[in-house]
Amino acid sequence: MNESCTIPTSPFLLNLSHVLVCLTAPVYITTCYILVFKCSPFFSQYRIVLLRHIFTCIFMEYFVDIIWQMTVVVPYSAFCSVGTGHRYPVFMFSIVVAGLCATGVSIMHMFQYRMNAVTDDSIRILKSIITGVKFYHYFMMTSCLCLLIASYNHLADQKAFKTNVQYKFGSVPSYIWCDNCMFINTDSTTVLIFVGLGASSQPLAAVYFGLSVYALKLGLQKLRKSLSQRTITTQRNFLNSLYLQTAVHVIFISVPLGIFFLTFILHIPSSEMYMSYIPMAMFTQHGSLSALALLVSNKPLYSVFTKTFLRMKTNIRETDRVSDIRGAEREHSSWNRTAVRENVMK
Incomplete structure (x- = not known):
């Protein structure tokens, strides 16, 4: 990258996301390991839905942090990329938008799976409404992606818009x-x-999640008469875990997007650049935080996690103890041989 295109940033803030990615990588590894190798048979189908969601999150996290590595430059509200894909900012932006859509779809699939597990035809009308809202949301996301493709040339040709930005602020940095x-x-x-379409899809998603939560609540109330308390408790735990993930x-998507849109209204000086990091x-x-929430809040997964790693810890301790015993035996044997040789010499 040309030196004139280098964004003046604090090394600490620039590397903050890299450090966090390294710290959260074990969360992904542990969660995927438990879901793939330690999952109970009754959990196998839901496991596929969860893994699909986690892999979407993994792609998004490493793509944004390594390939795109974007910084919002204030007060200009510019997306500046310093990652390996910095030459293609519009293409990188398009992939992130598609990734956000995929994340939303995977969350909807988790709600759909849990709703199918605890509801029946007694709330058929409500389920039909939820399905209609879901497909309309799919339609909006598809339209949003089509509009993004249609807008590619408008987003790629930035010269005229950057001239307007310079006229608005008087001057802009060379980068x-x-x-x-x-x-x-x-x-x-x-x-x-x-x-506008992308922003309006968020309230529609909220309607879908609200209706789904209501349907799940009705389903659990009805199941109390036919299932054991233990099964009801397990299903409720699955739902609470899903609510926490969502x-x-x-929070961690809406807040950054909200702050970005606020930069169009509020003037944030360049001295407050840390607010973009x-x-x-x-x-x-x-x-990764969603995966951590799943691992901690889902009791079957957390139980497997604690048993697996406690067993590993116990095995390590036993190995160390056996090594100590064998070392002591070797030392004792060596001492005996030395004593025998000394007696022979005498």
Whole structure:
């Protein structure tokens, strides 16, 4: 990358997301290991749904942190990439949008699976409404991606919009003119429709999740008459774990996006550049924190986790103890041989 295109940043803040990725990698490894190799038979089908969601999160996390490695430059609200894909910022942005859509779809699949597990035809109308909302949301996401493709040239041709930004602020740093920095070109009608459609899909997703939670609550109430208390408790735990996972995604995706859109309204000086790194770190880590929430809140998985690693710890201790005993035996044997040789010499 040309030196004139280098973004002046704090090394600590720049490497913050890298450090967090290294710290959270064991979470992914542990969760996937338990789901793949230690999963109970009754959990096998739901495991596939969970793994699909986790792999989506893994892709998003490492893509954003390594390949895109984006920084929001304030007060200009510019996306500046310093990762390996910095030459193709619009393409990188498109992949992230598609990844967010895939994350949303995988969460919907988890809700759908749990709803099928605890509900019956007694709430057929409600389930039909939820299905309709789901497919309409799919339609909106598909339309959003199509609009993004149609907007590609508008997003790629940044010269005119950057000139307007320079006119607005009087002057801009030299790196803003580089290809690795892009803006959401609000001068384009297609881009505006894309942004509006993407923003409007969030309330629709909230409606879907709200209706699903209500349907799941009704299903659990009905199952109390036909299932044991232990089964009801297990199902409720699965649902609470799913709610926690979803809450993590909502918070750690919505807050950074909200802060970004606020930069269009509020003037954040360049001296407050750190404010762009913290939301990006949140956005990057939403998948690993969701996996951690699953591992901790899902009792069957947490039970397997504790048993597996306690057994490993016990085996390590036993190995160390056996090694100590064998070492002591070898030392004792060596001492005996030495004593025998000394007696012979005498």
